[in-house]
Amino acid sequence: MSDDRPVGEANSRYDQARYIENGEYEPLLSAKDLTRVEIGGGSGDGGDESDGTGSDASPLPDDLTRDSLELPELSEPELARHYTRLSQMIYGIDSGPYPLGSCTMKYNPKFTEDVAALPSAAVHPDRSEGSVQGTLELLYRLQDYLGRIGGMDAVTLQPPAGAAGEFVGIRVAAAYHEHNGEGHRDEVIVPESAHGTNFASAALGGYDVVSLPSDDEGRVDLEALEAALSENTAALMLTNPNTLGLFERDITEIAEMVHDVGGLLYYDGANLNALLGRARPGDMGFDVMHYNVHKTFATPHGGGGPGAGPVGVVDDLAPFLPTPRVRERDEGSKSSDPVYERFEPEHTIGKVHGFDGNWLVLVKAFAYIARLGDEGLADASASAVLNANYLAEQVEYDVPYGPFHHEFVASAGGQDAADVAKRMLDYGVHPPTTKWPEIVPEALMTEPTEVESKATLDRLAAAFNAVAGEETETLEHAPERTTARRIDQTSAARTPQLSWQALEDE
Amino acid sequence: MHGSHATGSPYAPHTEEDRTAMLEAVDADTVEDLFDIPADVRFEDGFDIDARTERETRRLVRSVLGRNDDLTELLGRGHYGYYIPSLVDHLADRSEFLTSYTQYQPEISQGFLQALFEYQSLLVELTGLEVANCSMYDAATALGEAATLADRIRDTTGHRVLVPERLRAERQSTLENYVAGTDLAVETYPVEDGNVDLAALEETIDEEVVMLYAENPTVRGTIEEHLDAVGDLANDNDALFVLGSDPIALSVLQRPADVGADVVIGDASVLGLPTSYGMGLGLFATREDYLRQVPGRLVGASEDATDRRAFTLTLQTREQHIRRERATSNICTNQAWVALRTAMHAAVLGPSGMVDLAERDVRRARDLAARLDGIVGVKAPVHDRHHLREFVARVDQPATAVAEDLERRGFAVHVLGDHEIQVCVAGVSDDRIDRFAEAFAEVAR
Numbered sequence: 001m002s003d004d005r006p007v008g009e010a011n012s013r014y015d016q017a018r019y020i021e022n023g024e025y026e027p028l029l030s031a032k033d034l035t036r037v038e039i040g041g042g043s044g045d046g047g048d049e050s051d052g053t054g055s056d057a058s059p060l061p062d063d064l065t066r067d068s069l070e071l072p073e074l075s076e077p078e079l080a081r082h083y084t085r086l087s088q089m090i091y092g093i094d095s096g097p098y099p100l101g102s103c104t105m106k107y108n109p110k111f112t113e114d115v116a117a118l119p120s121a122a123v124h125p126d127r128s129e130g131s132v133q134g135t136l137e138l139l140y141r142l143q144d145y146l147g148r149i150g151g152m153d154a155v156t157l158q159p160p161a162g163a164a165g166e167f168v169g170i171r172v173a174a175a176y177h178e179h180n181g182e183g184h185r186d187e188v189i190v191p192e193s194a195h196g197t198n199f200a201s202a203a204l205g206g207y208d209v210v211s212l213p214s215d216d217e218g219r220v221d222l223e224a225l226e227a228a229l230s231e232n233t234a235a236l237m238l239t240n241p242n243t244l245g246l247f248e249r250d251i252t253e254i255a256e257m258v259h260d261v262g263g264l265l266y267y268d269g270a271n272l273n274a275l276l277g278r279a280r281p282g283d284m285g286f287d288v289m290h291y292n293v294h295k296t297f298a299t300p301h302g303g304g305g306p307g308a309g310p311v312g313v314v315d316d317l318a319p320f321l322p323t324p325r326v327r328e329r330d331e332g333s334k335s336s337d338p339v340y341e342r343f344e345p346e347h348t349i350g351k352v353h354g355f356d357g358n359w360l361v362l363v364k365a366f367a368y369i370a371r372l373g374d375e376g377l378a379d380a381s382a383s384a385v386l387n388a389n390y391l392a393e394q395v396e397y398d399v400p401y402g403p404f405h406h407e408f409v410a411s412a413g414g415q416d417a418a419d420v421a422k423r424m425l426d427y428g429v430h431p432p433t434t435k436w437p438e439i440v441p442e443a444l445m446t447e448p449t450e451v452e453s454k455a456t457l458d459r460l461a462a463a464f465n466a467v468a469g470e471e472t473e474t475l476e477h478a479p480e481r482t483t484a485r486r487i488d489q490t491s492a493a494r495t496p497q498l499s500w501q502a503l504e505d506e
Numbered sequence: 507m508h509g510s511h512a513t514g515s516p517y518a519p520h521t522e523e524d525r526t527a528m529l530e531a532v533d534a535d536t537v538e539d540l541f542d543i544p545a546d547v548r549f550e551d552g553f554d555i556d557a558r559t560e561r562e563t564r565r566l567v568r569s570v571l572g573r574n575d576d577l578t579e580l581l582g583r584g585h586y587g588y589y590i591p592s593l594v595d596h597l598a599d600r601s602e603f604l605t606s607y608t609q610y611q612p613e614i615s616q617g618f619l620q621a622l623f624e625y626q627s628l629l630v631e632l633t634g635l636e637v638a639n640c641s642m643y644d645a646a647t648a649l650g651e652a653a654t655l656a657d658r659i660r661d662t663t664g665h666r667v668l669v670p671e672r673l674r675a676e677r678q679s680t681l682e683n684y685v686a687g688t689d690l691a692v693e694t695y696p697v698e699d700g701n702v703d704l705a706a707l708e709e710t711i712d713e714e715v716v717m718l719y720a721e722n723p724t725v726r727g728t729i730e731e732h733l734d735a736v737g738d739l740a741n742d743n744d745a746l747f748v749l750g751s752d753p754i755a756l757s758v759l760q761r762p763a764d765v766g767a768d769v770v771i772g773d774a775s776v777l778g779l780p781t782s783y784g785m786g787l788g789l790f791a792t793r794e795d796y797l798r799q800v801p802g803r804l805v806g807a808s809e810d811a812t813d814r815r816a817f818t819l820t821l822q823t824r825e826q827h828i829r830r831e832r833a834t835s836n837i838c839t840n841q842a843w844v845a846l847r848t849a850m851h852a853a854v855l856g857p858s859g860m861v862d863l864a865e866r867d868v869r870r871a872r873d874l875a876a877r878l879d880g881i882v883g884v885k886a887p888v889h890d891r892h893h894l895r896e897f898v899a900r901v902d903q904p905a906t907a908v909a910e911d912l913e914r915r916g917f918a919v920h921v922l923g924d925h926e927i928q929v930c931v932a933g934v935s936d937d938r939i940d941r942f943a944e945a946f947a948e949v950a951r
Contacts, residue, residue: 016614024815025616029624029853037857039758058758059868060892064729066761071631073856076593083597083850086617092605100607107517108605111560117595120571124581125784127918128909134573135783141570148553160643160785161839163826171683200826200836204654206687209831247542277549284547294839298517302843303618304608304803305641306785309839337573350679354584354646354773355784358841367567372515373557379514382537386520389540390528403542425614433610436827451517454524477811482613485811492808492820496797498637499627503807 014428015481017088025483026085030500035073039065089483090303091430097452097460099391101407101433101445102195102243104273104295106380109371112299112364121363125355129341136340139356140326142310142366149369149377150269150289151282152312156321158357162270165290165309166201166237168322171349172288172313173235173264174205175320179347182262185234189263191220193244193437195270198237207234214439218244218401220254233263240267240284241274243437243445245388245404255285264288264317269309272296273449274385274406277378281312288313293365300364308361319346324356381406383450387457391448394461396468400440407447409440410464415475417442420467422486423478427463516560577918578938579781582896582930583725584645584674584773587781588754588863589933590847591854594778598847608803608842612818613810619817622842623805625849632756633770633791634763639802641774641841642788645750646677648771649719650684651790651801651835655769656717656746657688658799658834664714665689668707668745672697674725690716700728700889700898702736713743721750722759726928727871727896728889729759737766752776752789753852754932755894757860758868768793776932777855778847787844798824801835803842867895870931870939875899877943878929884950888926896930898922901950911949917942 019026041057058065074082092098098105115121123132143155159165170188177185188202191212202209210228215221219242229236236258240248248254258265267281267289273296281289293299294307301307313321324342372380384406392399397410410432412420421431421444432446444464448457467475479485497503520528525537534540558566579587598604602617609615609622622640629638642648653667667685669678671694682692696706702720711718718740722730730736733749740747749767751759754776762770775787792800798821806820826833855863875897878886886899901908905921912919920928931939 020814026620028620028627030627035857037861039861059865059872060729060758064731064760064892065758066756066764069631069757069857069861071628071857071860072853073858074853076591076854079850079853080593080597082853083593083621084600086621087597087600087602089615089617089620090602090606091611091614092602094601094605098607100610103607105605105607108601109517109560111564113599113604115564115567115571118568118571120568120574120576121783122587122780123574123783124579124587124781124918125585126581126583126920127577127579128913131575131577131913131918132783134571137573138567138570145553145555148555151549160647160841161837163836163838164643164647167683167836171686174686195838196826196828196830196833197836197838199830200833203831203833204684204687204836247544249542249544252544252546275543277553278541279543279547280549283549292839300604300843301607301839302604303606303615303622303846304842305840306643306842306844307839350683351646351676352680352683353784354644354674354676354680354786357785358643359783359785361785363567363571367563369555370566371558371560371563373555374552375513376515376557377553377555379518383515383518383520385540386525386528386532386537389532389534393532403540405541421611422613425611430614431611450515451519453519454528479613483616484613484814484816487612487810487816487818488808489818489820492806492818493823496804496820497807498804498820499623499630501627501630502636 014426016483018483019085026089028500029072029082032078033072033074034070036068036070038068040067096428096430097448097456098430099432099446099448099460100430101447102270104447104449106298106449107451108298108300109368112367115367116360116363133340136326138363138366140328140340142362143326145369146291146310147312150291150312151280152289153315154318154321155310155312156325157310157362158322158353159290159309159311160353160358161305161307162290162292162309163197163201164352165311166197167204168311168352169266169288169290170201170205170207172317172320175347175349176317177234185232187232188234189228189236191238193242193439194237194239195268198268218246218439219248220250222250225254225257229257229261229263231261233261235264235266237266237268239271241271241405244401244409245407246401247405251284270295271406274381276381277374278381282314288317293361297365297368299361306358306361308358308365320349321345322352323348323350380450387448387450387452391446391457391461394458395464397444397464407445409437410444410446411440412442412444415442417444419475420444423467423470423475424463425479426481427466429460429463577913577916578934578942579918580929580934580942581918581920582932583920583928585781585784586776587933588776590780591851593854594847594850598843598850603843603846609819616817619805621846621849623807623817625845626805628849628852629789629791632753634761635770635791636794637797637800638791639800639804641845642790642802642837643841644786644788645771645773646680648788648790649677649750650681652748652769652771653681653685653690653717654688655796655799655801657690659796660716660746662713662716662744664716665691666715667692667717668695668711668715669719670695670697670702670721672725700724700726700891701730704732704735708739711739711743715743715745717746717748719748719750723755723894726889726898727893728891729894733760733765741766754860754864758864774848775844777851778844787841787848799834800824802837802840867931871895871897874929874931874939874943878946881947881950895932896928898926898928901925901927903950908949912945915945917945
């Protein structure tokens with residue numbers, strides 16, 4: 001049906017910035033300058049003659065200091081150009097569509113940067129409670145927002161990323177079972193198609209991971225689940241909709257099965273953007289969940305982080321959450337403003353971050369939720385699901401599983417999915433996640449999010465379809481129009497060069 | 507007209523016409539038809555969260571955060587508020603940096619990869635170790651990762667992890683959570699006048715110890731004097747020697763590689779972030795020997811099809827998205843953008859600026875301690891050691907009362923015990939330090 005759409009080079013050519021100097025792309029800082037500064041000359045008392053001649057010598061004795069430090073010493077204008085050029089060699093959400101499945105690359109509203117940069121947000125974590133009432137109030141209100149959105153009774157904001165949230169969930173589950181005299185439970189069940197972090201987080205918590213195959217429809221296989229569940233089950237970790245974008249229709253039954261053997265049900269919040277205002281993990285029988293605020297609540301991914309992975313739990317698990325949480329002081333306060341305080345949950349697992357997590361990210365998430373409100377959040381999901389369905393309809397690749405929600409997994413069929421992705425770069429779009437989940441051969445896992453217009457989705461579909469019609473050789477030689485051409489991964493791993501110092505050894 | 511704007515997400519650009527055409531294309535009457543959710547788990551209610559305009563939302567956040575008192579913070583103990591040059595904010599906020607994902611498509615992500623490669627190189631120079639990853643969450647989680655690394659690479663039968671008794675409780679608790687899934691047990695060793703008590707450490711360490719942790723500077727701001735001896739003790743017992751520090755301290759203090767450190771962890775965001783309620787950047791560097799066991803992301807240099815040097819994430823078979831439950835860590839999303847900021851801040855300072863910053867604070871902390879020591883009822887510093895940027899003072903008055911009085915005068919300090927206060931000069935301007943010393947004289951008497 002997209003035959004009449006403009007495809008091909010002439011209509012969607014893309015060229016990323018590419019500087020070449022002395023046969024290289026933008027040189028390393030170390031190629032621009034390296035200056036060695038000597039340290040020392042101090043007896044340790046030299047600084048006592050405070051601003052006299054002593055200030056040249058180190059205020060520390062030589063045996064406590066290093067000899068020298070060698071790093072680039074460049075002027076501010078030189079650095080401004082360096083980093084501006086680097087930025088131009090990066091494709092971001094503001095550059096074009098970014099349908100990376102499972103990553104929810106939605107537009108990051110600019111104003112959230114402004115509120116996170118407020119001087120009043122720049123406070124130290126060891127300040128007295130009374131002097132950071134604003135911070136505590138914001139944390140309290142965000143705990144409350146997230147609780148409502150997920151249908152959870154209590155929330156901790158401490159985990160600094162989704163995987164850290166999973167780890168908290170696993171530790172909370174362990175503490176809960178231990179508390180109930182069921183410390184023997186040593187297995188966590190994870191569907192084959194789950195995010196890699198689920199397996200790794202369970203393993204980090206010391207659990208044996210039981211991998212669960214899916215049924216022919218791409219959902220949890222109830223018979224396999226029945227077989228996997230036992231008195232040793234600590235938890236089942238589920239993503240819903242799952243990584244194929246499918247809602248686990250049997251979720252109520254799954255929850256009963258897990259609860260019947262005394263296990264807990266964990267919700268991986270990576271795909272929560274599909275459900276806002278339509279369904280809540282708490283209502284589905286989940287006991288514990290994490291939220292990826294850098295996905296669902298639009299805080300920027302920043303090239304790989306920082307994110308935040310708050311965790312919500314049902315009442316029974318609240319006493320085990322990390323410390324501290326924030327609550328409103330119940331004593332009747334005289335002023336009209338409520339007073340907030342930190343408190344330690346009764347059976348807390350302790351800390352999972354040195355302080356209280358990624359505060360500045362939490363400020364942005366709070367601002368996003370407060371901006372959208374009920375209607376905006378519900379529309380985000382509706383538009384995300386509409387966009388995924390519309391895009392899938394326009395794409396010529398086969399989409400074997402459905403009905404999907406915010407994302408779909410197409411199959412590149414006879415083409416290599418990784419090569420398809422490289423070639424899509426030449427059409428000015430970011431490609432989908434590739435080769436995962438493995439249940440779909442040569443998977444193209446695609447999540448356009450709600451922020452793309454119909455016109456952009458049409459352009460994106462044109463990119464998919466143009467590549468679908470291209471020869472293997474073309475794909476293998478892609479990309480051509482990006483800053484760098486295809487990069488040799490094998491030699492990067494075989495002879496690791498991980499610093500400019502390592503390059504000098506060449 | 508963008509139909510969704512009145513009632514929907516302000517960031518969904520669909521017009522009513524678009525929506526209608528798209529629904530038609532997918533053969534649905536309404537968007538609700540696309541949700542395959544059983545009736546019994548459908549959520550029919552609302553969250554009761556009001557939508558706001560951008561301006562209203564900014565006002566809301568400003569008003570909530572406005573309840574924070576505007577204090578001059580003389581606070582440290584692992585989180586610092588150095589001045590951040592404007593270049594860092596302006597360039598790190600370029601949307602290509604801010605709005606891109608992990609560099610799974612390196613050909614369109616060269617700029618970020620290069621910045622992270624430069625960050626790794628900065629840490630290699632500072633630590634003298636060959637390998638630095640491009641971030642953990644913070645110092646506490648990096649310490650936890652160091653312990654699981656020790657667990658993986660040490661062949662000993664032992665399970666002991668030794669940390670100083672003065673370690674921040676939050677850091678120790680995080681470490682304990684990270685090792686909960688292993689057989690490792692965290693124990694403390696004594697400190698003497700702020701620093702490692704070598705004799706006591708020698709007594710407690712044995713071949714059952716898989717990891718020995720020390721910090722330089724210590725949490726009480728003192729500089730360790732016999733780190734090489736600590737390193738020797740670790741080495742003699744075949745324990746992994748893990749050293750906690752940060753980039754500013756590392757610019758002047760003994761190079762970790764020179765004292766036998768196997769791993770360096772710490773908070774690298776002392777450069778790059780202002781005080782951020784504890785948000786950090788986990789520094790993690792180690793020896794090349796342990797390369798294949800390193801947690802987190804690594805950027806390496808390679809070549810592209812035109813034979814030009816290009817950068818890419820490498821050795822990904824260590825990571826969770828490939829190795830799953832056998833990965834070296836569960837970390838995925840990390841602190842990449844903070845690492846970028848740290849690299850930028852270090853670049854603005856240059857080596858001379860970094861050394862100056864560290865040395866200036868050594869002098870300023872010493873001068874302030876001397877001033878406070880001159881106040882009747884105050885002894886500062888408590889420890890007869892060199893200090894990097896913070897120190898502990900003893901006050902005859904109850905410490906909480908002193909801190910409360912100082913807070914009323916606009917200053918925040920740490921209360922450590924009944925009569926101990928900790929004071930940090932990092933990022934505090936000279937004139938504020940003057941005023942602080944005056945205020946201290948008034949309240950401590």
